[in-house]
Amino acid sequence: MSDTVKYLLDEQHLPKTWYNLAADLPEPPPPVLHPGTGQPVGPDDLAPLFPMALIGQEVSTDREIEIPEPIREVYRQWRPSPLYRARRLEKALDTPARIFYKYEGVSPAGSHKPNTSVAQAFYNKEEGVSRLTTETGAGQWGSSLAYAGALFGLEVEVYMVKVSYNQKPYRRALMETYGAQCYASPSDRTESGKAILAQDPDSPGSLGIAISEAVELAAQRDDTKYSLGSVLNHVLLHQTVIGTEAIEQMAMADTYPDIVIGCAGGGSNFAGLAFPFLGRKLRGGEDVRIIAAEPSACPSLTRGTFAYDFGDTGHLTPLVKMYTLGSSFVPPGFHAGGLRYHGMSGMVSHIKELGLIEAQAHHQTPCFDAATQFARTEGIVPAPESSHAIRSVFDEAEACKRDGTAKTILFNLSGHGHFDMAAYTDYFAGNLEDRDYDEGALQAALAALPQVAAE
Numbered sequence: 001m002s003d004t005v006k007y008l009l010d011e012q013h014l015p016k017t018w019y020n021l022a023a024d025l026p027e028p029p030p031p032v033l034h035p036g037t038g039q040p041v042g043p044d045d046l047a048p049l050f051p052m053a054l055i056g057q058e059v060s061t062d063r064e065i066e067i068p069e070p071i072r073e074v075y076r077q078w079r080p081s082p083l084y085r086a087r088r089l090e091k092a093l094d095t096p097a098r099i100f101y102k103y104e105g106v107s108p109a110g111s112h113k114p115n116t117s118v119a120q121a122f123y124n125k126e127e128g129v130s131r132l133t134t135e136t137g138a139g140q141w142g143s144s145l146a147y148a149g150a151l152f153g154l155e156v157e158v159y160m161v162k163v164s165y166n167q168k169p170y171r172r173a174l175m176e177t178y179g180a181q182c183y184a185s186p187s188d189r190t191e192s193g194k195a196i197l198a199q200d201p202d203s204p205g206s207l208g209i210a211i212s213e214a215v216e217l218a219a220q221r222d223d224t225k226y227s228l229g230s231v232l233n234h235v236l237l238h239q240t241v242i243g244t245e246a247i248e249q250m251a252m253a254d255t256y257p258d259i260v261i262g263c264a265g266g267g268s269n270f271a272g273l274a275f276p277f278l279g280r281k282l283r284g285g286e287d288v289r290i291i292a293a294e295p296s297a298c299p300s301l302t303r304g305t306f307a308y309d310f311g312d313t314g315h316l317t318p319l320v321k322m323y324t325l326g327s328s329f330v331p332p333g334f335h336a337g338g339l340r341y342h343g344m345s346g347m348v349s350h351i352k353e354l355g356l357i358e359a360q361a362h363h364q365t366p367c368f369d370a371a372t373q374f375a376r377t378e379g380i381v382p383a384p385e386s387s388h389a390i391r392s393v394f395d396e397a398e399a400c401k402r403d404g405t406a407k408t409i410l411f412n413l414s415g416h417g418h419f420d421m422a423a424y425t426d427y428f429a430g431n432l433e434d435r436d437y438d439e440g441a442l443q444a445a446l447a448a449l450p451q452v453a454a455e
């Protein structure tokens with residue numbers, strides 16, 4: 001048998017529906033609240049920002065939601081994505097564990113994000129929207145939405161966290177190649193951006209700030225809506241094609257995972273792989289351990305507080321009950337730009353609170369150690385974000401070796417790192433810092449959480 005085993009599904013097995021975990025939860029997540037009234041938000045509150053179809057998905061409790069054919073048509077270019085068994089890696093780790101990975105780096109933008117950007121562009125186009133605004137950290141989301149905008153004929157305006165804008169000119173060039181406009185955030189194009197610049201002209205920016213800018217612009221114009229690349233229920237929903245395919249592919253391999261692992265920034269690639277497995281478990285099916293892997297420098301699930309908070313720094317968004325580091329949080333510089341969000345998806349936070357998933361935090365050096373060994377055995381250079389999942393896989397595989405148990409581990413390789421080679425260069429040069437998020441700064445940010453009567 002060859003070292004690399006690949007499980008491919010043909011086009012007939014491209015999922016026809018997305019899976020909605022809300023249908024199978026033992027209790028519903030806490031409501032999303034209007035920041036002014038403190039009451040649950042309704043569709044009208046969200047209508048300036050999102051098309052009705054996506055608002056409907058946001059609150060739906062239907063188990064299966066049909067994927068419109070024009071979206072499947074686009075998905076077919078790279079989906080079903082491959083599932084691999086990492087035999088060379090297993091040998092290198094000398095572990096009895098069986099390691100499988102679902103590879104989402106095969107999309108045009110190089111990550112899982114087009115699974116939702118394509119869907120969001122489609123629904124916006126259907127409802128007559130001509131322009132989308134969004135934020136991006138390292139640039140994966142901006143480039144994924146730029147790609148989808150190009151396919152459906154929408155203008156895309158991206159607010160990119162300034163530090164990344166300066167460090168990652170190639171991601172910016174990719175967005176421009178797809179026809180999007182990209183601005184460094186904080187910018188002087190919005191009131192939110194100007195307010196930050198007045199306080200700190202050298203602000204490196206943050207996702208929270210960039211979200212405020214994009215939301216502010218979308219709220220101003222009827223032809224413009226806002227698009228978010230993670231966190232929201234409809235985004236997680238679109239990503240479930242990953243797990244739905246993986247269940248079939250694991251069956252082709254005659255197995256089922258004992259452990260499912262994904263890295264977690266806002267929670268979307270993690271949820272995309274894990275929710276279909278969790279849903280089976282909740283409906284009385286196979287048991288499975290589910291682990292979210294996050295950075296020690298931005299540890300919302302492992303060190304944050306489960307509380308109502310804003311999604312952005314300018315406090316324009318509704319209040320979501322989630323694990324948060326506080327919306328004023330500006331993470332220390334580290335390389336996994338896609339994992340630098342202060343909060344966590346409300347749905348992922350809710351199932352963590354219910355004890356249905358575990359979380360692990362990792363420093364970046366051990367993540368790059370694992371990613372490099374992965375590249376040297378499996379050939380694919382992981383995105384720095386994905387390397388957090390790989391670190392957890394290594395830790396679980398090493399535990400299997402110690403206990404002599406042969407667990408089956410499945411993880412999401414959410415993207416490739418071809419635009420992140422500067423991070424690898426820093427790692428090889430020994431220039432990475434492994435910082436915990438400062439406890440004093442964390443307590444200060446948490447002290448500023450909004451007071452919510454419903455709690």
Ligand SMILES: *Cc1c(COP(=O)(O)O)cnc(C)c1O
Nearest residue numbers: 230265266267268269338385415
């Ligand atoms: C954006 C990104 C992430 C983090 O976002 P989630 O919503 O938590 O999935 C992880 N991996 C890659 C490759 C990304 O681009």
